[in-house]
Amino acid sequence: MNHIPLVLEITILVLAAFLGFEVVSKVPTMLHTPLMSGTNFIHGIVIVGAILVLGLADDGFTKAVGFVAMVLATANVVGGWFVTDRMLEMFKQRPGDRSRRGG
Amino acid sequence: MISDPDALGVLYLVSIICFVLALRFLSSPRHARKGNWVGGVGMIVAIATTLLTEGIGNWALIVVGGAIGTVVGIVRARTVKMTAMPQMVALFNGVGGGAAALVAVAEFHTNAAVLGVDESVSVVLSALIGSISFSGSIVAFAKLQELISGRPIVFRSQNIVDGLVLAAAAGCGIAVVAGAEEQWLLWLLVGLALLFGVMFVLPIGGADMPVVIALLNALTGLAASATGFVLDSTVLIVSGMLVGASGTLLTLLMARAMNRSVANVVFGAFGQVQEGAGVAGADGTVRATTPDDVGVMLSFARKVIVVPGYGMAVAQAQHDVRQLAEQLEERGVDVTYAIHPVAGRMPGHMNVLLAEANVPYDQLKEMDEINPEFPQADVALVIGANDVTNPAARDDPASPIYGMPILDVDKAASVVVLKRSMNPGFAGIDNRLYVDPKTQMLFGDAKESVVKLIGAVKANG
Numbered sequence: 001m002n003h004i005p006l007v008l009e010i011t012i013l014v015l016a017a018f019l020g021f022e023v024v025s026k027v028p029t030m031l032h033t034p035l036m037s038g039t040n041f042i043h044g045i046v047i048v049g050a051i052l053v054l055g056l057a058d059d060g061f062t063k064a065v066g067f068v069a070m071v072l073a074t075a076n077v078v079g080g081w082f083v084t085d086r087m088l089e090m091f092k093q094r095p096g097d098r099s100r101r102g103g
Numbered sequence: 104m105i106s107d108p109d110a111l112g113v114l115y116l117v118s119i120i121c122f123v124l125a126l127r128f129l130s131s132p133r134h135a136r137k138g139n140w141v142g143g144v145g146m147i148v149a150i151a152t153t154l155l156t157e158g159i160g161n162w163a164l165i166v167v168g169g170a171i172g173t174v175v176g177i178v179r180a181r182t183v184k185m186t187a188m189p190q191m192v193a194l195f196n197g198v199g200g201g202a203a204a205l206v207a208v209a210e211f212h213t214n215a216a217v218l219g220v221d222e223s224v225s226v227v228l229s230a231l232i233g234s235i236s237f238s239g240s241i242v243a244f245a246k247l248q249e250l251i252s253g254r255p256i257v258f259r260s261q262n263i264v265d266g267l268v269l270a271a272a273a274g275c276g277i278a279v280v281a282g283a284e285e286q287w288l289l290w291l292l293v294g295l296a297l298l299f300g301v302m303f304v305l306p307i308g309g310a311d312m313p314v315v316i317a318l319l320n321a322l323t324g325l326a327a328s329a330t331g332f333v334l335d336s337t338v339l340i341v342s343g344m345l346v347g348a349s350g351t352l353l354t355l356l357m358a359r360a361m362n363r364s365v366a367n368v369v370f371g372a373f374g375q376v377q378e379g380a381g382v383a384g385a386d387g388t389v390r391a392t393t394p395d396d397v398g399v400m401l402s403f404a405r406k407v408i409v410v411p412g413y414g415m416a417v418a419q420a421q422h423d424v425r426q427l428a429e430q431l432e433e434r435g436v437d438v439t440y441a442i443h444p445v446a447g448r449m450p451g452h453m454n455v456l457l458a459e460a461n462v463p464y465d466q467l468k469e470m471d472e473i474n475p476e477f478p479q480a481d482v483a484l485v486i487g488a489n490d491v492t493n494p495a496a497r498d499d500p501a502s503p504i505y506g507m508p509i510l511d512v513d514k515a516a517s518v519v520v521l522k523r524s525m526n527p528g529f530a531g532i533d534n535r536l537y538v539d540p541k542t543q544m545l546f547g548d549a550k551e552s553v554v555k556l557i558g559a560v561k562a563n564g
Contacts, residue, residue: 004335006221013328016341020348023123026130029444030464032353032451033188035129036320038139039349040195042122043320044146045342046327048153049206049334053213054168055159062209063161067168069205074172075179076199077150081143082180083191088136090185090458 034087041080047073106157114152115338121145122342126349132464149338185459186416189316189448190247193240196319200236203229203326204296208289210333215284225332227276230289231296233326238300240319246309247448253309261306262370268299303369309413310490312448313357314368321350353450360444362506389525392543394552397519398559401427404481406437408473410510411453412446414487414523418549421460424486427557428462434560439466441473441483441510443491474511483515485536487522487549493534518542521552 027035050073054066105111122145128138153159183191207229211218218226245251258264272295275288307315324346331339358365401407409428415421428438440462446453457467468476477483485492492512495502512518513536520537522544536542545552 004337006332009332009335009337009340012337013340013344016328016344017348019123020126020345021352023126023345024349024352027126028130028132029442029469030451030454030458030467031129031132031135033192033449033455034135034451035126035349036192036317036353036450037188037195038125038129038142039320039324039346040192040199041139041142041146042125042342043199043324043327043346044195045118045122045149045339046199046202046206046330047146048149048336048339049327049330050168050202051150051153051159051165052156052334052336053206053209054161054165055154055156057161057209057213059213062213063164065205065209065212066161067164069202069209070165070168071172071175072198072202072205074169075176076172076195076202077146078173078176079180079191079198080176080195081139081146082177083183083188083195084139085136086180087185087188087455087458088132088139090455090461091132091464092136 031091034084034091037080037084037087041077041084044073044077044080047077049073104157105152105155111152111156112337114148115336118145118149118152118338119341121148122345126345184419185456186419186421187248188455189312189452190244192449193243193247193316193319196316196323197237197240197244200233200240200319200323200326202233203323203330204233204237204293206330207233207333208293211279211289212286215286220280222333223280223282225329226289227279227292229326229329229333230293231272231276232322232329234293234296235300235303236319236322236326238297239304239315239322240300242301242304243312243315243319246304247312255308256305261302265299265302268295268302272296272299307369309448310445311361311368313445313450313452314354314361314365316449317350317353317357318365318369319350321347321354324348324350357445357450360508361504362508389537390540390543392519392545394545394555394559395562397543397545398556399563400482400517400519401431401436401484401556402434402560402563404431404436406476406480407431407439407482407484408477408480408512408515409438409440410483410485410488410492410512411440411442411457412486412488412491413448413452414489414521414549416447416452416456416487418487418551420486420550420553421456421462423550423553423557425457425460425462427553427560428466430557430560439468439473439476441470441477441512442467443470443488443510446488446491470508470510477511477514480515481517483512483518485512485518485520485522486553489522489534492536494539495535499535512536513539513542516541519545521545521547521549523548 050069125142128134275292328343496507
């Protein structure tokens with residue numbers, strides 16, 4: 001793995017925190033549940049770690065742990081995305097649009 | 104195969120940009136779904152990039168593991184009911200946290216001898232936070248799914264025991280950072296962290312769940328971020344932190360909406376306080392009413408404000424509520440919905456349910472916006488909401504919820520409360536609203552009651 005200096009990593013972390021606060025604070029209250037499930041999906045990015053561990057594993061133990069991590073992380077990514085999509089589909093109506101309301 | 108670290112870095116940067124845009128698009132319901140697709144593209148880029156990294160092998164395991172996860176994920180996501188969304192989010196939090204912890208464990212197993220101090224710290228944090236998030240989320244899931252009691256489960260000196268467990272876990276962590284390479288140390292740390300996660304969520308009552316779910320969301324993000332430090336992966340660091348920031352912000356918002364500090368929610372064991380406190384409000388008589396009477400009242404009202412709560416979610420009554428509202432609107436009644444920030448079991452819970460029922464979102468009013476309108480309302484129709492309507496929060500310093508901003512339901516000309524029985528809500532606090540002379544109670548399952556109300560309104564022509 002390409003080593004990144006710790007200070008640089010911390011700098012990135014802190015900037016990401018500020019960016020996160022900035023972006024998320026603009027999300028309206030009514031979308032807070034999709035926000036939670038959307039961020040749920042995003043932390044599925046840990047799948048990158050799972051693939052690296054499993055893909056580079058030599059011994060049985062690491063393979064086993066990596067495999068379980070792979071299953072969990074994939075379920076996280078796929079499930080998180082589909083749930084968020086299902087939810088957001090329900091929000092697509094325009095304000096005041098009553099024509100869809102029979103459905 | 105990609106061996107150039109710069110090429111990998113650029114591809115991961117593309118996914119980071121996609122994730123930020125996904126969150127950015129969530130600022131309006133119109134673009135939100137598009138945002139999720141952008142996020143999906145980002146994830147695919149990240150996964151493809153990782154798979155193409157030089158040296159990746161064990162393809163059979165990767166494919167099988169990925170396939171199992173995909174099937175489980177799709178089935179769960181497709182079949183889950185919108186009312187069950189809080190437990191779904193809790194479950195995915197746990198799954199992500201568990202994956203982060205396992206990555207740390209595997210990394211320690213392979214590289215214990217060569218880890219520098221900064222990497223050891225990251226391994227410890229990732230294992231610790233990931234494990235807490237995993238077991239805590241599983242308990243939150245079990246509570247929300249009603250596999251175990253949603254009431255606070257407390258025992259003597261709980262905070263001290265919790266503290267000792269966490270201190271022991273921290274001790275293991277310090278040993279690992281100090282250079283110990285024994286595998287059992289990290290396992291012990293994981294075990295203690297799992298135990299702490301369980302004990303940290305058990306004492307938290309159902310009504311406080313919005314705070315806890317948001318907090319677990321933040322923890323899982325931070326665990327993923329810590330994993331990024333272990334693996335020197337910028338995409339993990341940034342994406343994890345974005346989630347961490349989002350979860351933290353939601354946690355603070357939810358705690359503020361209950362006028363309590365996060366520490367008070369987590370360590371305060373809500374259930375203990377009000378054993379005797381609520382009884383004072385119980386004197387006075389409760390007036391039960393019939394669907395027909397309420398039907399008449401609603402039919403001839405000018406302005407009705409619907410106040411939904413967790414009871415509506417449990418009874419899955421959101422579609423019937425919309426039908427009732429439509430029926431009233433056809434008669435010229437002005438219908439709006441008052442949404443309290445902590446109504447339900449997770450941030451925005453009521454909005455999702457009513458969106459599922461196709462209620463136009465301009466009819467949903469937030470607390471600050473709707474409160475001045477209650478005095479003009481003829482009827483406030485409370486459907487399965489309890490603590491968020493309790494006037495004691497405004498004027499009874501002895502009440503455990505004193506100071507929490509509430510919906511001013513009691514200022515409406517008359518109040519109808521749909522409730523299963525007189526059993527107090529999750530928090531176990533008596534609600535003075537129920538003995539208010541202008542309040543009428545309609546007992547029964549919320550869904551059945553609303554269906555009866557639809558019939559009663561129809562009967563009025």
